[in-house]
Amino acid sequence: MENFIVSARKYRPATFETVVGQQHITGTLKNAIKNNQLAQAFLFCGPRGVGKTTCARILAKTINCTSLTAEQEACGTCESCQSFQSGHSFNFHELDAASNNSVDDIRSLIEQVRIPPQAGKYKIYIIDEVHMLSTSAFNAFLKTLEEPPSYAIFILATTEKHKILPTILSRCQIFDFNRIQVDDIANHLAKIAERENIATDNDGLHIIAQKADGGLRDALSMFDQIVSYTNRNVTYQAVIANLNILDYDYYFKLTDYLTSGDVSNTLLLFNEILNNGFDGNNFINGLAGHFRNLLVGKDNQTIQLLEVSENIKQKYLAQSNGANLGFILTALNLANQCDLNYKNSKNQRLQVELALIKMCHIPSVIQLANTATDQDQDKKKL
Template sequence: MSKEYLTIPRKFRPQQFKDIVGQRVIVETLKNSLALNCTSHAYLFCGSKGTGKTSTARVFAKALLCPSKDSSEEPCNQCTFCQEITLGNSLNVIEIDGASNRGIDDIRKINENTSYPPEKGTFRIFIIDEVHMLTKEAFNALLKTLEEPPPHIKFIFATTEAHKIPSTILSRCQKFSFSRHKQDSIEKKLQLVAKELSIKISKEVLEYIASFSDGSLRDAESLLDQISAFSKGDITLEHVQELLGLPESKLIFELEQALREQNIKNLLEISHSIFNKGKDYKLILDALIEHFRKIVHFHVLGSDNHLILSSEKEAYQKITQHYSLSQCQHIIDLLIQCHLSLQQPNYARIYFENSLFKITTFLHSISLEETVEKLFALESKLSSSDNAPLSLPPQQPAPPISKQKPTPPSSPPSATKEEIDDEWGSLHTKKSQEKKSTDKPLSKVKKETSKSAPSDQTLSLTQKENTKIDTILQFSGVELEGLVKKNKIKINYEES
């Protein structure tokens, strides 16, 4: 009978705390709680896929049950409890899939089992994976057990969507957030796995797998397992791209060069080649978006950039000189819009080619920044030449407003009744004379004005002076009339 084959993620699953990668804070907290004997009755492990939530739950269950832990609270992996948990047939550790056991009846069975103490060992541990899939009624049925659990019961929940769990459950658990794995830590783990399995793989391929896994160690190990089965000899980057159906790096660089050089013929030939090979246009767009994203990162971070493979840094250094940050951002926006438009497979090729044409048009159009720079250069040339336009004189600052209070006008001198009557008589005579003068015939007025008309130069000056004099006379007449009325009222009041 042939030995059962274990995939790389299962074969290299962490069996002790020291094997857990990239979760140092969580591991230290759990080990300290074991050392101080202050473990909680319920834990919630949340985080993205492939970050070690279920593996950490199993190792923690081993540490709770193992009677032969060392001084650092590491399970021995030799006792009956540890071996049963490793094989998945322990009666003390019950693993439940929350996606398939999500109803209230399933939770009632769990509540019934919690009342029975374990046959051996100190604890009975329930590990519920994907706990966010439970129904609302199932969560409500679990509340009482979580609030007042028996002393021999431990709950460990694992989920990728902690926001879907009711707050009443969250408040009864100790929550641990698992972070994504760093690319360096994934590369080191893959290198150890490849060395132990005698897999010949280059550092460039390890970097590519680590970046493609998006922080998930399980995805990276699964991909390594798949590639090792595909390639009998040395694993190359082309093998990885061919297996995943991804476009080759050479194809992406050729596309970018055709876009930059506005080579429409080459773009159409590449598009025709992609169509004939049966490549997915969405994967091509993903690779192009990632390509220009790397250019943006190279603009900002330079060669110290984990996104770019070490073998490609020199090529990106040359390409970056042809693009500005604003151009890369606009190109990425156009590619994302095309990606969202690829809903109908019949028009996928048309959308793809049309987006490439838009990018070539954009790259060879004058940007707003260039237009502003040219306007400034033109303005500087005009200002330095003799025919520079006259500039407006600088505005003079307004005189400061005096803060002194205005002096009140002095009271008018008192006048006698005879003086006021004489003044009214002279005004009446003056008005009657003005009326007679206005009653002259129009021909006579024209003759008089033609005789008294001065030359053009004296006319303009006289008009300015006449306007000024008329304004002064109008204000003086109004003031005089007011003065007369005021004195008349004053005299009448004194006589009465």
């Protein structure tokens, strides 16, 4: 029986072309390699799971490749690429600053830097989680970072750029990695599912992508979990059950009750949601997100801000067209206010129920306001 390899490792990009959602970074690095304008020190910063260490490794492999392709990608077959991929390259050193953060660790690194490469053009040093280095270690590293030997290249990676000394930042070429777009993550998961012969549906993959909050590694971890849970059949219902997410249908149904002023069914539906084990704060945040989606669905120019699958998007557009703009804005404000007051409330359930009851009465308030306006206009005519 073969050992299982998690998707985040099995499908880790090996070339710049396969990196997901960071084209502004990979394009710049490829041009730097092509024009022989490589900096001596790079700083890759951004949220977790977006490809910082992966890009650092790809860059390390590519700049020592002896047979670069026309697209400035590593060939993967030369001696340098083979030794890198097998983990036996003497030109590549990776240091985890979380566990090697003392002055002695940096001094040991500096001693290694003095030895030129025996084969290949560059020696590359990747320091991951560099913000964990002590102030003394940073200061010990400063001079080497500013004036390294011509063959040494440093690639620093961090999730917390603000913790790095300005003197270090000034010596690095800084690359800010973006959170990966929902569509990019969903498409990447679909490609992996196809290669692994896993049945999926688009709605389910979009839910995973949204829950990952821009981190591809988180998305792949959730994907592996759900594949095991569903026995290789990733459906929308299976995803929301496994990730403990409220079904979109609850919000669509609740909005229909709210717009019709049906207080009884609104409270009964909220009770059902609580009985299913969902937290009131998560519910009200989800409802606020639902109203936000209805709001952006009102305008053709903002429809692109709906980060949902095509099937769910059509439901949002249909409900958005039937909902009053004044209702959506007022309900969104009430949901946001409830979220702010929730944690300090001694009766949290009542806090949410009061917000829902107020939302139910929004249509009647709007109607009264419209009637009063019409009467004022009639008086002016007389």
